[in-house]
Amino acid sequence: MDLVLLNLLNGISYGIVLFLIAAGLSVILGVMGIVNLAHGAIFIIGGFIGLTVAHQTGSFLLGILAGAAGSGVIGVLIERGILRLLYKRDLQQVLVTFGFVYIFTNLMLWIWGPFPKSAFVPSYFSGSIPMAGFSLPVHRFAVIGIGIVICLILWWVQDKTKIGAIIRAGMDDAEMVSGLGINLTPINAVCFLFGSFVAGAGAVIGVQLFGSVTFNDGMDMLLVAIAVVVVGGVGKVQGALVGALIIGIIDTFGRVYFPQIAEFTMYMLLILILIVRPSGLLGRSL
Amino acid sequence: MRLIPFIVIVLFLLILPSFAGLALVSLATKILIYGLLVMSLDLLVGYTGLWAFGHAAFFGIGAYTTAILMVRFDVTSYWITAPASLLLVLFAASLFGLIALRVSKVYFLLITLAMGQLVYGIARTSLGKLGAITGGSDGIGGVPYPDFGFYFSPNSYYYFTLAVVILCVFVMYRIVHSPLGYSLQGSRESEIRLRALGYNTWLYRYLAFLIAALFAGVAGLLYIYFNGYISPDAIGVEATGFLWLMIIIGGSGTLWGAFIGSTVVLALQYFASTVIPERWPLIFGGCFVIAVIIFREGIFPKLRSFWSKVINYGVVKG
Numbered sequence: 001m002d003l004v005l006l007n008l009l010n011g012i013s014y015g016i017v018l019f020l021i022a023a024g025l026s027v028i029l030g031v032m033g034i035v036n037l038a039h040g041a042i043f044i045i046g047g048f049i050g051l052t053v054a055h056q057t058g059s060f061l062l063g064i065l066a067g068a069a070g071s072g073v074i075g076v077l078i079e080r081g082i083l084r085l086l087y088k089r090d091l092q093q094v095l096v097t098f099g100f101v102y103i104f105t106n107l108m109l110w111i112w113g114p115f116p117k118s119a120f121v122p123s124y125f126s127g128s129i130p131m132a133g134f135s136l137p138v139h140r141f142a143v144i145g146i147g148i149v150i151c152l153i154l155w156w157v158q159d160k161t162k163i164g165a166i167i168r169a170g171m172d173d174a175e176m177v178s179g180l181g182i183n184l185t186p187i188n189a190v191c192f193l194f195g196s197f198v199a200g201a202g203a204v205i206g207v208q209l210f211g212s213v214t215f216n217d218g219m220d221m222l223l224v225a226i227a228v229v230v231v232g233g234v235g236k237v238q239g240a241l242v243g244a245l246i247i248g249i250i251d252t253f254g255r256v257y258f259p260q261i262a263e264f265t266m267y268m269l270l271i272l273i274l275i276v277r278p279s280g281l282l283g284r285s286l
Numbered sequence: 287m288r289l290i291p292f293i294v295i296v297l298f299l300l301i302l303p304s305f306a307g308l309a310l311v312s313l314a315t316k317i318l319i320y321g322l323l324v325m326s327l328d329l330l331v332g333y334t335g336l337w338a339f340g341h342a343a344f345f346g347i348g349a350y351t352t353a354i355l356m357v358r359f360d361v362t363s364y365w366i367t368a369p370a371s372l373l374l375v376l377f378a379a380s381l382f383g384l385i386a387l388r389v390s391k392v393y394f395l396l397i398t399l400a401m402g403q404l405v406y407g408i409a410r411t412s413l414g415k416l417g418a419i420t421g422g423s424d425g426i427g428g429v430p431y432p433d434f435g436f437y438f439s440p441n442s443y444y445y446f447t448l449a450v451v452i453l454c455v456f457v458m459y460r461i462v463h464s465p466l467g468y469s470l471q472g473s474r475e476s477e478i479r480l481r482a483l484g485y486n487t488w489l490y491r492y493l494a495f496l497i498a499a500l501f502a503g504v505a506g507l508l509y510i511y512f513n514g515y516i517s518p519d520a521i522g523v524e525a526t527g528f529l530w531l532m533i534i535i536g537g538s539g540t541l542w543g544a545f546i547g548s549t550v551v552l553a554l555q556y557f558a559s560t561v562i563p564e565r566w567p568l569i570f571g572g573c574f575v576i577a578v579i580i581f582r583e584g585i586f587p588k589l590r591s592f593w594s595k596v597i598n599y600g601v602v603k604g
Contacts (some may be wrong), residue, residue, distance in 0.1 A: 033391075033392065035395070082575065082579070083578060087579070090391065092578050092579075094392060095534070095574070096510065098574060099572070099573075099574030100575065102524075102527075102567040102574070103567075103568055103571035104565060106571065107568065110568075219523060226400055264404065267400065267407075270397075270400055274388055274397065278388045278389050
């Protein structure tokens with residue numbers, strides 16, 4: 001029983017990190033109809049920038065902000081600088097982001113060298129909380145707490161603010177929204193900004209779980225995020241959260257109980273969802 | 287008149303080994319193999335409008351099956367390993383196609399990417415028995431040339447590859463210009479209209495997916511005998527992106543563009559990896575971004591319209 005609870009908490013904290021990665025991917029896919037294949041690499045860059053700042057200054061908060069800002073700026077630069085040139089050409093937009101994966105990965109290797117970047121655990125998150133039969137590091141609870149706060153903010157923006165309403169309307173019928181006199185072009189940039197911003201923050205927070213992050217982890221991260229979006233459904237914060245928690249928990253349990261096939265549990269879930277419900281558990285219809 | 291450039295190129299390829307060194311012949315062999323692989327992907331991308339992003343996996347299944355059978359299980363007969371490899375490729379493609387064709391466009395791209403990475407993950411895992419068979423991230427090596435009763439040299443294997451590739455191009459050309467090929471292009475342009483006319487577009491796409499995978503498997507077989515070694519890096523998403531770059535540069539929906547693309551990209555990689563190997567990913571990514579923005583249709587359509595102008599000029603003058 002204790003072991004189940006322990007793994008459940010581990011799974012939830014991993015799922016929260018997955019949510020922070022996948023939320024941006026899901027919103028961009030919903031609004032622009034494209035997938036940002038460089039999203040995983042942007043996540044890693046945010047982690048590297050944020051952890052460098054955190055280790056230099058000793059401030060965790062400053063690290064999160066720096067990582068988020070770094071990722072956000074890169075996301076907006078890609079959207080404004082390149083994707084705008086390929087307006088309405090979905091395939092070309094997706095392919096361009098694929099090229100950036102290798103540009104970013106190699107630049108990171110150039111700047112930071114091939115060594116993994118270790119996590120920054122602030123002193124107030126060190127130590128562990130004893131529970132019935134086991135103890136869990138404080139920083140796991142911190143990850144869950146911070147992640148839930150960010151998730152609630154995103155949810156509030158989506159459902160209660162004007163910009164959220166425009167984004168939702170744009171996903172449903174972009175032509176009608178434009179016809180009503182609302183300019184959707186800045187919305188794309190806003191989605192890229194927020195999506196990348198949250199991913200960058202998520203990297204600095206989430207690396208605490210993994211211990212360290214390597215410059216070429218971007219593709220693996222992207223793949224898990226894709227699985228989350230497919231399972232949860234496209235374009236909704238709730239969908240990304242549900243997908244992330246399911247994948248996080250199942251993956252964690254898989255690693256404990258079936259280590260031989262743990263790498264592939266994610267794919268089995270993905271295939272199952274595609275067969276049963278191609279639009280994802282909570283997604284908009286495709 | 288229209289065929290003159292192709293005859294010239296085939297003649298050039300036939301006499302190439304007589305004056306080129308070993309490095310150039312081996313590069314030419316690689317270009318032919320990758321050209322075939324890119325052409326099979328182009329059947330999906332250019333003709334059917336399916337954005338497959340896991341295509342290198344089928345290449346990998348073909349190459350890995352032959353390598354595993356020959357090295358791990360000592361099955362030396364080409365007549366057993368080759369059909370077995372292609373059957374496994376078809377089997378995997380028939381499953382992946384069923385799953386991936388439930389969605390289209392960007393979602394199809396995502397699902398095929400995930401499927402490709404699943405194969406990549408299976409090849410890369412070092413756990414247990416599977417790791418011992420596939421060799422994990424080290425890959426599997428020591429595959430000799432196929433045994434047809436005589437010994438292959440790099441030059442004769444080049445001719446063997448050339449013959450197989452020309453045969454495959456011929457078959458692919460016939461497929462593209464058959465009723466099947468036209469209905470694929472029709473379903474790319476307007477799926478609803480084709481369905482209204484009574485075509486089962488899903489079935490045609492599924493067939494195209496299987497055919498493309500089969501040719502990718504043939505390319506994988508040619509590659510494993512040529513290279514003697516296969517590792518997960520040759521079959522993952524980076525490898526698929528490599529094929530996409532070739533399609534973008536050569537021109538999609540053209541078949542011949544595949545060979546122009548593979549020539550340009552592999553020559554670039556050859557020179558880049560001798561001068562600055564550590565910056566190859568940067569060059570690759572940069573080329574990718576620039577090619578997507580600049581090449582709206584690719585090199586081959588431009589060459590073709592140039593050549594038809596040359597012919598028409600002659601006709602008008604004569």
